[in-house]
Amino acid sequence: MTRMNYISTRGGGKAVDFQTAVLTGLARDGGLFLPVSIPDVRAELPAWAGLDYGALALEVMRRFADLPADDLRAIIGSSYATFRHPEVTPVVSVNGVHILELFHGPTLAFKDVALQFLGRVFEYYLAHSVRRLNILAATSGDTGSAAIAGVRGRFGLRIFVLYPLGRISPAQERQMTTVPDTNVFCLAVQGSFDDCQRIVKAIFQDLPFRDRYELGAVNSINWARLLAQIVYYFYGAFRVMARTGARTVRIAVPTGNFGDIFAGYLAARMGLPVSRLILATNENDILSRFFNTGVYRSGKVQATLSPSMDIQVASNFERYLYYRVGNNPREVCRLMETFVQSGELRMEGVSDVGADQFIAAGTCATADALATIREFYKQHEYLLDPHSAVGVNVGRRFLSRDEPMIALATAHPAKFADAIRQATGRDIARHPALDALANLPQRRTVLPAETDAVRDFIRKHIP
Ligand SMILES: *Cc1c(COP(=O)(O)O)cnc(C)c1O
Numbered sequence: 192m193t194r195m196n197y198i199s200t201r202g203g204g205k206a207v208d209f210q211t212a213v214l215t216g217l218a219r220d221g222g223l224f225l226p227v228s229i230p231d232v233r234a235e236l237p238a239w240a241g242l243d244y245g246a247l248a249l250e251v252m253r254r255f256a257d258l259p260a261d262d263l264r265a266i267i268g269s270s271y272a273t274f275r276h277p278e279v280t281p282v283v284s285v286n287g288v289h290i291l292e293l294f295h296g297p298t299l300a301f302k303d304v305a306l307q308f309l310g311r312v313f314e315y316y317l318a319h320s321v322r323r324l325n326i327l328a329a330t331s332g333d334t335g336s337a338a339i340a341g342v343r344g345r346f347g348l349r350i351f352v353l354y355p356l357g358r359i360s361p362a363q364e365r366q367m368t369t370v371p372d373t374n375v376f377c378l379a380v381q382g383s384f385d386d387c388q389r390i391v392k393a394i395f396q397d398l399p400f401r402d403r404y405e406l407g408a409v410n411s412i413n414w415a416r417l418l419a420q421i422v423y424y425f426y427g428a429f430r431v432m433a434r435t436g437a438r439t440v441r442i443a444v445p446t447g448n449f450g451d452i453f454a455g456y457l458a459a460r461m462g463l464p465v466s467r468l469i470l471a472t473n474e475n476d477i478l479s480r481f482f483n484t485g486v487y488r489s490g491k492v493q494a495t496l497s498p499s500m501d502i503q504v505a506s507n508f509e510r511y512l513y514y515r516v517g518n519n520p521r522e523v524c525r526l527m528e529t530f531v532q533s534g535e536l537r538m539e540g541v542s543d544v545g546a547d548q549f550i551a552a553g554t555c556a557t558a559d560a561l562a563t564i565r566e567f568y569k570q571h572e573y574l575l576d577p578h579s580a581v582g583v584n585v586g587r588r589f590l591s592r593d594e595p596m597i598a599l600a601t602a603h604p605a606k607f608a609d610a611i612r613q614a615t616g617r618d619i620a621r622h623p624a625l626d627a628l629a630n631l632p633q634r635r636t637v638l639p640a641e642t643d644a645v646r647d648f649i650r651k652h653i654p
Contacts, residue, residue, distance in 0.1 A: 266315060301599070309409055310348070382640030411507055428440050447505065470553075575604065
C-alpha cells in the first residue's frame with residue numbers, strides 16, 4: 192500500500208491523504224489537490240503493456256490511493272463491470288486514426304470511467320465513518336448523468352446537480368431527470384454552464400455552509416476522477432503500440448474543463464510514451480488560444496453542437512498552471528487573482544509561439560466537426576459524436592508518419608442524435624439505453640442563476 196499525500200495548488204494547509212483529498216474535492220484555500228510527487232513508472236511499462244483494463248487500473252491507481260489492494264481491486268472490478276464492452280475502453284482503427292472509445296459505460300460518455308469509480312470510493316469511505324456526503328455538481332451535460340449513475344442509491348450519499356436549462360440535449364436531460372432514486376436532485380438553472388459552475392464554487396467557498404451540509408464535489412476538480420482517467424491513456428497507448436509497432440504515440444483530446452487532457456498530461460509525466468498531446472476545442476477556445484499565444488482570457492460562452500465543451504473557464508487549468516510555474520503556489524495565487532480581477536492571465540516569459548512544447552492545440556468550428564462526422568460515416572461507416580469529431584478533426588492536423596494518432600472518443604453518438612442528423616441527413620444515432628428513457632417520468636426543479644436560490648434548495652432538502 193503506497194502512501195501518497197496531496198497538496199493544494201495554492202499552498203494553504205498541510206498535505207492531506209487520499210481519502211481527504213477525495214472527500215473534500217476542492218481544497219479549503221480554494222485551490223485544487225495535486226499529488227506531492229508524480230511517480231515515475233517507466234520501468235514498469237513492459238510489464239504493464241499486456242495487462243487487461245482492471246489489472247492495469249490497479250497498477251496505476253495503487254500508486255496514488257492508499258486503500259488496501261484487495262479493496263481497491265474490488266472497487267475497480269465492480270466499477271468497470273458496468274461497462275458494455277469487455278475491454279472497457281477498446282481501440283477502433285478508422286481512416287488512419289486510432290479511436291479510443293471511452294463511451295461504453297452506463298451513461299454512454301467517458302465520464303463514466305471516472306464516476307463509476309468515484310461513487311464507489313465515496314461509499315467505501317462513508318461506510319466506515321459517521322460522515323455523510325452531499326455532492327454538489329455543475330454539469331454541461333455529461334457529468335451530471337454520469338455522476339448520478341455513479342451515486343444513485345448509494346449509502347451515505349445525496350447528489351444535487353446543476354445544469355443550464357435548455358442548453359443540454361434532451362437525451363442528456365432525460366438521463367438525469369428520469370432517475371427515480373430519492374438521493375438524486377436535478378436543478379435546472381436559468382443561465383449558462385459557467386453560471387452553474389460559479390454558483391457551485393461560491394457555495395464551496397462558504398465554509399460554514401459547506402461543513403454544516405457536508406458538501407463534496409464530483410466535478411472534474413475531484414482528484415479521484417483524474418486518477419481514473421490516467422488509466423485509459425496507458426491502456427490506449429499500449430493497444431496502439433502493439434498494433435502498429437510504434438514506440439511513441441500522439442493523443443488528441445477534445446477538451447472543455449481541461450480534466451481529461453490533464454489526466455493525459457499526468458500520464459505523460461509518469462512516463463507514458465506520448466510525444467504530443469493535442470488539445471482540441473470547439474469555438475469556445477480559451478484553452479486553444481492559451482496554448483497558441485500564452486494568454487488565457489475568458490470570452491463569452493457560445494452554444495455549439497458539442498455542449499460538454501462549451502466552457503470559457505477551465506476549472507482544471509489551475510492544476511496545469513501549478514506545474515507550469517515551477518510548482519510555485521504563490522505564483523498560482525497571483526495568476527489566479529489576476530485572472531479573477533481582469534479576466535486575463537499571461538504566462539511570463541512565453542512568447543507568442545505557444546505556451547507548451549508538449550501540448551499542441553487547435554480549434555474546430557462546428558461546420559468542420561459536422562464535415563468530419565459526415566466523412567467518417569460516408570467513407571468508413573463509423574459514427575463520431577460531435578465532441579469526438581472535434582478531437583479527430585484537430586488531431587488530423589498533427590498527423591505524423593512515425594507516430595500513430597490516438598483520438599479520444601468521449602461520447603456515444605446517440606447522445607447527440609441532432610448533430611448526427613445535421614451531419615449525415617439521417618436519423619441513425621440510436622442506443623437502446625437511451626430509447627428506454629423516452630417515456631419515463633422526469634423530476635427536476637427550475638431555479639434562477641443565483642447562489643442563494645441554490646443554497647436555499649439545499650437547506651430545505653438536507654435534514
Ligand atoms: C466532459 C466532456 C468533454 C470535455 O472533457 P473535459 O474533461 O471537461 O475536458 C468532452 N466530451 C464529452 C462528451 C464530455 O462529456
